[in-house]
Amino acid sequence: MPMTDNQSLHTPNNQSSGNGVLLEVRNLSVDYYAVNGIVHAVKEVSFELRRGEILGLAGESGCGKSTLAYAISRLLRPPAYITGGQVLYHPRKGEKLEKASQIVAVSDLGADHQSGQHAAASLETIDVLRLSPAQLRAFRWNEMAIVFQSAMNALNPVMTIGTQIMDVLKTHCPEMSAAQRRERAAELLRIVGIAPDRLRSYPHELSGGMRQRAVIAIALALTPELIIMDEPTTALDVVVQREILDLVSSLCREFSTALIFITHDLSLLLELADTIAVMYAGRMVEKASSRQFYAHPCHPYSYGLLNSFPKLHGPIRRMAGIPGSPPDLRAVPAGCAFHPRCPFAWQPCQQLEPQLQPSTAETPDQLVACHLYDVHQRPEGPPSSAEFAARYEALAEGSAIA
Amino acid sequence: MSLGKDLQHVATLEPETIPSTFPKKFPRRDSRLARLREGLRLVWRVLTSNRKVAIGSSIVAFFLLVAIFGPLLAPYDPTATSRLSETPPSAAHWLGTTATGQDIFSQLLYGTRSSVFWGFLTGLLVTLVSVVVGLVSGYFGGIIDELLSLATNVFLVIPALPLAIVAVGYFPKGPLTIALVIILTNWSFNARLLRAQTLSMRSREFVTAARASGESVWRIIFFEIFPNEIGIVAAAFVSTVIFVLLAWTALEFLGLGDINTVSWGSMLYWAQQSDSIFSGLWWWFAPPGCCIALLGAALALINFGIDEIADPRLRSEVSEHVPKELKEKAVT
Amino acid sequence: MRHLLRRILFYLFAAWAAITLNFVIPRLAPGDPAAVLLGNLQSRGIHVGAAYLKAIQAELGYNTSDPLPVQYLDYLNSLLHGNLGVAVTSSFEPVTNVIGRDIFWSLGLGLVSVTLSFALGCLVGIVVAWKRGSLLDTILSPLLNFLSAIPYFWMALLILYIFGFELRWFPLTGGYDELNVDPGWTLDFIASVIYHGILPALTIVIASVAGWMLTMRNSMITTLSEDYVLMAKAKGLHTSRIMFAYAARNAILPNVAGFAISLGFIVGGQLLTEMVFSYPGIGYSLLQAVQNQDYSLMQGIFLVVALGVLGANFLAELSYAFLDPRVRLERSA
Ligand SMILES: Nc1ncnc2c1ncn2[C@@H]1O[C@H](COP(=O)(O)OP(=O)(O)OP(=O)(O)O)[C@@H](O)[C@H]1O
Numbered sequence A: 001m002p003m004t005d006n007q008s009l010h011t012p013n014n015q016s017s018g019n020g021v022l023l024e025v026r027n028l029s030v031d032y033y034a035v036n037g038i039v040h041a042v043k044e045v046s047f048e049l050r051r052g053e054i055l056g057l058a059g060e061s062g063c064g065k066s067t068l069a070y071a072i073s074r075l076l077r078p079p080a081y082i083t084g085g086q087v088l089y090h091p092r093k094g095e096k097l098e099k100a101s102q103i104v105a106v107s108d109l110g111a112d113h114q115s116g117q118h119a120a121a122s123l124e125t126i127d128v129l130r131l132s133p134a135q136l137r138a139f140r141w142n143e144m145a146i147v148f149q150s151a152m153n154a155l156n157p158v159m160t161i162g163t164q165i166m167d168v169l170k171t172h173c174p175e176m177s178a179a180q181r182r183e184r185a186a187e188l189l190r191i192v193g194i195a196p197d198r199l200r201s202y203p204h205e206l207s208g209g210m211r212q213r214a215v216i217a218i219a220l221a222l223t224p225e226l227i228i229m230d231e232p233t234t235a236l237d238v239v240v241q242r243e244i245l246d247l248v249s250s251l252c253r254e255f256s257t258a259l260i261f262i263t264h265d266l267s268l269l270l271e272l273a274d275t276i277a278v279m280y281a282g283r284m285v286e287k288a289s290s291r292q293f294y295a296h297p298c299h300p301y302s303y304g305l306l307n308s309f310p311k312l313h314g315p316i317r318r319m320a321g322i323p324g325s326p327p328d329l330r331a332v333p334a335g336c337a338f339h340p341r342c343p344f345a346w347q348p349c350q351q352l353e354p355q356l357q358p359s360t361a362e363t364p365d366q367l368v369a370c371h372l373y374d375v376h377q378r379p380e381g382p383p384s385s386a387e388f389a390a391r392y393e394a395l396a397e398g399s400a401i402a
Numbered sequence B: 001m002s003l004g005k006d007l008q009h010v011a012t013l014e015p016e017t018i019p020s021t022f023p024k025k026f027p028r029r030d031s032r033l034a035r036l037r038e039g040l041r042l043v044w045r046v047l048t049s050n051r052k053v054a055i056g057s058s059i060v061a062f063f064l065l066v067a068i069f070g071p072l073l074a075p076y077d078p079t080a081t082s083r084l085s086e087t088p089p090s091a092a093h094w095l096g097t098t099a100t101g102q103d104i105f106s107q108l109l110y111g112t113r114s115s116v117f118w119g120f121l122t123g124l125l126v127t128l129v130s131v132v133v134g135l136v137s138g139y140f141g142g143i144i145d146e147l148l149s150l151a152t153n154v155f156l157v158i159p160a161l162p163l164a165i166v167a168v169g170y171f172p173k174g175p176l177t178i179a180l181v182i183i184l185t186n187w188s189f190n191a192r193l194l195r196a197q198t199l200s201m202r203s204r205e206f207v208t209a210a211r212a213s214g215e216s217v218w219r220i221i222f223f224e225i226f227p228n229e230i231g232i233v234a235a236a237f238v239s240t241v242i243f244v245l246l247a248w249t250a251l252e253f254l255g256l257g258d259i260n261t262v263s264w265g266s267m268l269y270w271a272q273q274s275d276s277i278f279s280g281l282w283w284w285f286a287p288p289g290c291c292i293a294l295l296g297a298a299l300a301l302i303n304f305g306i307d308e309i310a311d312p313r314l315r316s317e318v319s320e321h322v323p324k325e326l327k328e329k330a331v332t
Numbered sequence C: 001m002r003h004l005l006r007r008i009l010f011y012l013f014a015a016w017a018a019i020t021l022n023f024v025i026p027r028l029a030p031g032d033p034a035a036v037l038l039g040n041l042q043s044r045g046i047h048v049g050a051a052y053l054k055a056i057q058a059e060l061g062y063n064t065s066d067p068l069p070v071q072y073l074d075y076l077n078s079l080l081h082g083n084l085g086v087a088v089t090s091s092f093e094p095v096t097n098v099i100g101r102d103i104f105w106s107l108g109l110g111l112v113s114v115t116l117s118f119a120l121g122c123l124v125g126i127v128v129a130w131k132r133g134s135l136l137d138t139i140l141s142p143l144l145n146f147l148s149a150i151p152y153f154w155m156a157l158l159i160l161y162i163f164g165f166e167l168r169w170f171p172l173t174g175g176y177d178e179l180n181v182d183p184g185w186t187l188d189f190i191a192s193v194i195y196h197g198i199l200p201a202l203t204i205v206i207a208s209v210a211g212w213m214l215t216m217r218n219s220m221i222t223t224l225s226e227d228y229v230l231m232a233k234a235k236g237l238h239t240s241r242i243m244f245a246y247a248a249r250n251a252i253l254p255n256v257a258g259f260a261i262s263l264g265f266i267v268g269g270q271l272l273t274e275m276v277f278s279y280p281g282i283g284y285s286l287l288q289a290v291q292n293q294d295y296s297l298m299q300g301i302f303l304v305v306a307l308g309v310l311g312a313n314f315l316a317e318l319s320y321a322f323l324d325p326r327v328r329l330e331r332s333a
């Protein structure tokens, strides 16, 4: 079910907007200074996102997905602190230039940038983590919008949906008249499939699915380059979940918006995402196009995740899953964080931390952090799929006996 | 018709002092004794784990000690008059003397005994009434609940002090009258709180089990449910004592208590009667008020601490070990 | 609509309960309050006729041959006609006159100080929660916690002593300068009223502001961790907009909901404050009634205060429904 041939229709290139990199995350680390210790929720995560690309971020609960999303959008609150790394954003040239240049013009980064002559000048990179509060306000929602897990909680309960949409327009497009704002808000609701007369409704008067649509409408208000969605569908039932997913994917293609879609449900991502990134214990352990990922998950953890839900097609396999539970992020195991649960773990795994790098020379786009793919550690090359299956089955049996 | 339940939404927030999450902290054990012990242990943990609670309880403990042993240390008979009237604080009279030459420091020590004793005793009785009304109302539901809730809500909206003044005025002056009147006017607040708690606990499995095993209703209410609410009751008691102290001193200040016993309230009554302000005798009216405020603040502090324990979001940031440059960088 | 009707019924019931308590309490009292009152009067050299004694006894429920229900109906009837008896302390003037004269002073003082302390408390609560953990928060919050435990009348004594007696910035007693100003809508009179009202109002504000502020602070802190506040921030809205329209607008609801309980407490405190400042409101009359065992006046004042507080609570509930659309929905359902 998840993987069909029309996947190729939306493989990660978007002709209209070009293949330029939109967002670069470099060695980003986040710690929670909790009362009972320091939680390393995100550790040295790096990745790139191209314009219009849909990146799916997967991983077990508590592995740091939300923390990563909040860090990128600078929404972390104490006791969470970014302890290192960079988030670089490349504004688009063209129609959006005006908007972007406002940010850069006031930014100290634009060394040789003159606000008057933005015609051909390639815009400076925006260092998101170094924006001043004022710059940040201008950057937010114009360039990057975020959709939270629970729409009920993300909407102000005492304010109408319309006001919550128009708030954005009022702040970011002061030149719009009240009537224009109302017009635009109604249009946005129509786009996400809500009757415009709902503008005057309060959140509690809408159904769960409608609320999530309303939140998406708010996210689209300024047609941002990037939307981050943190488990936008978990609180919804399956049918509504599907509708929302279809809506999200069609809207992103229509507006060629890049999307970071967070979920712990891999099967969703296989349908929706161009690229899939898997996190484990605060680290990114694998990143690949969803095609490659589905066909051949490289990291033992990815393999376990992928095989922990049933497949409709293909040979019937024993449902393996991954025995054990994720580590306490205050005391992550040395070496590869996954080694206590990994069916392949051997001596180097306990000492050396594997780095994210191409799995093989032939697949430069499939990145994995595992010693199995390191020729220095394992000269005989990575194990085959059959070997993966066998090891996991052995592990499952072992844990069933124990 | 449920007139009684309608006030519920008026307090969507549980009264500031007692968080609704509190009782959830109790592990549900089978043995009642274990549950009670668990509750007491929680109270102890609460007493020691939070700084606010620790400071507050130390001050309260200090007042309790003064109440017990203070009069033994009093240098003078608190009611004995002398010719040394209206003298400011000195070595002989640490807090000066009254218009009739009584030693204020000695009065304060004796007054602490009376005020603290009656304050805590009345607080206990008020809490007792609230517990009985709240638990019975919450457990039985139906018409009993309707009636009790209605009474609770009515007493909640009728202003307590004016009612107390009228009621006290008709009865013989004395601590018993004041205590009864304060119980009459102050039980409703916590009764409502405990009713809501009991309501949510009524359908828990251990209650159902007890019911199935044929335990009597009263046993279920007071031996099964009550031990689970011990924490919230303790918090309710603390806030009740504050209110009782304030009401008690107010009534005494108005001369509605026994003006011949020495207490914080009666000291203030006499200070006011003798126009101590207009003679500049600040050492007369200042000390008893300070004591009330200090004890009240200590009790309030305990409740704030309990709040923080129950709702971690209220805790002040424990970020002393956060590197400074991180804090500075994190401006959003 | 049905909800509103039920609330109205509830408040009518509460009013009836207050009225009935007022009837029952004297009849529960041991001894004969009328005799006490009479003795009190006589000891001060005032003589009253036998007819008056009978009237008072009837009012308080002594030595009447009427059965209780008849007494109760009589009582309700006289209430309906605005008859609350006569006030012995002010030379047998009808109680309604005494209260009618005092009530404007009390209402004025109460409205101004409750409004001020509510607004100030909420505002400070918002700011302190927003700047949580800052110097302001660490100093102000414990300080206000301490203030909230101070009895109103002692605060009044202290303020009177410091600003009235020691510094002599403000007058010591009264509602206006009775020697030099005539009551009326003159600038002098209004200025004098304000001048005399500052210390009592200050007392009430200081003593009650902490309650509003601490509730607001805690509620605001809880609200600030809500997703919708984070989303407002993510939307790039201005700080003031996030702070007020998103966070405070929600955080204020518990304060409005708790208004009933706080108001009863503040009104009690106001009565005591008026007593200390000899402010010409009903509090001061209540003090005189208490000191002279003037039962009719005491009861009349209780009744007026109770009904006033009930009315204010009803208004607070209406405004709550206005502020919270979720309650409005229940209402129409
Ligand atoms: N306020 C906090 N204090 C301390 N630790 C925290 C705090 N918030 C989150 N964490 C820890 O940080 C880690 C990452 O949390 P995060 O919310 O990013 O996980 P997640 O991957 O989004 O999980 P989920 O799928 O459940 O949403 C978790 O292990 C969690 O325990």
Ligand code: SF4
Pocket: A299, A300, A301, A336, A337, A338, A339, A340, A342, A343, A344, A345, A346, A349, A354, A369, A370, A371, A372
């Ligand atoms: S590095 Fe070692 S332990 Fe970690 S996933 Fe690879 S094989 Fe398993």
Ligand SMILES: [Mg+2]
Pocket: A065, A066, A067, A230, A231
């Ligand atoms: Mg999450």
